[in-house]
Amino acid sequence: MWILKTIESFNYAIAGFIHAIRTQRNMQFHLLAATFVLFFSLFFDLTRLELALVIISIAFVIFAELINTAVEVIIDILTQDYSFKARIAKNISAAAVVVAAFNSVFIAYLVFFKRAQELSLNLIFNIRHEPLHLIFINLTLIFILIIAIKSIFISGTPLKGGVASGHAAISASSVLIIWFLTNNLIVLSLTLLLALLTIQSRLEADTHSFKEIILGALIGIISTLIVFYFFRI
Numbered sequence: 099m100w101i102l103k104t105i106e107s108f109n110y111a112i113a114g115f116i117h118a119i120r121t122q123r124n125m126q127f128h129l130l131a132a133t134f135v136l137f138f139s140l141f142f143d144l145t146r147l148e149l150a151l152v153i154i155s156i157a158f159v160i161f162a163e164l165i166n167t168a169v170e171v172i173i174d175i176l177t178q179d180y181s182f183k184a185r186i187a188k189n190i191s192a193a194a195v196v197v198a199a200f201n202s203v204f205i206a207y208l209v210f211f212k213r214a215q216e217l218s219l220n221l222i223f224n225i226r227h228e229p230l231h232l233i234f235i236n237l238t239l240i241f242i243l244i245i246a247i248k249s250i251f252i253s254g255t256p257l258k259g260g261v262a263s264g265h266a267a268i269s270a271s272s273v274l275i276i277w278f279l280t281n282n283l284i285v286l287s288l289t290l291l292l293a294l295l296t297i298q299s300r301l302e303a304d305t306h307s308f309k310e311i312i313l314g315a316l317i318g319i320i321s322t323l324i325v326f327y328f329f330r331i
Contacts, residue, residue: 263314
């Protein structure tokens with residue numbers, strides 16, 4: 099029972115996230131910027147600390163925008179007439195987003211500026227990263243893509259149904275990642291079996307159609323191929 103309640107809680111949380119993406123232009127911009135920064139970071143040999151700073155700054159901006167959106171909705175519910183105090187509350191919540199955004203720009207300057215000066219075409223194709231970085235960035239990009247698609251095409255719930263299957267995307271990506279890292283046919287076969295069982299369960303539960311499974315799997319495969327083909331060790 100507690101597992102179902104936990105899943106439902108995540109469902110509500112992601113539903114709120116999707117609503118913010120669908121209705122707030124600033125959130126759409128922040129998500130696009132986050133995707134760009136994560137992909138751009140693949141061209142640099144970032145340390146774990148630098149990658150952590152980038153991720154924290156992205157999360158800080160999105161968190162501030164979510165709080166700002168929630169404050170605006172609450173104020174609109176409480177009052178429909180002009181109120182000076184309501185305006186101040188909205189301005190303060192918007193200021194929190196601005197502070198987070200300036201912080202992210204400062205972090206980007208510290209992390210990327212010096213390296214960007216040394217960037218060349220040869221460096222782009224010669225840089226390699228440790229697998230942990232690539233796995234994290236790849237799965238984050240897949241999550242953003244799936245959430246963005248769900249926010250554009252209003253169907254299903256955040257953790258159930260929708261145009262593209264997130265389970266299929268992660269499963270397909272995991273199979274390729276394990277293959278790239280191990281080159282072991284037995285490990286690949288076992289991983290593929292688990293992925294197929296996951297996909298089969300989504301079909302049997304009528305959570306996704308076959309086309310939605312295929313689209314999700316393609317998203318996972320394409321993202322993983324791009325990230326690991328060009329940037330793995």
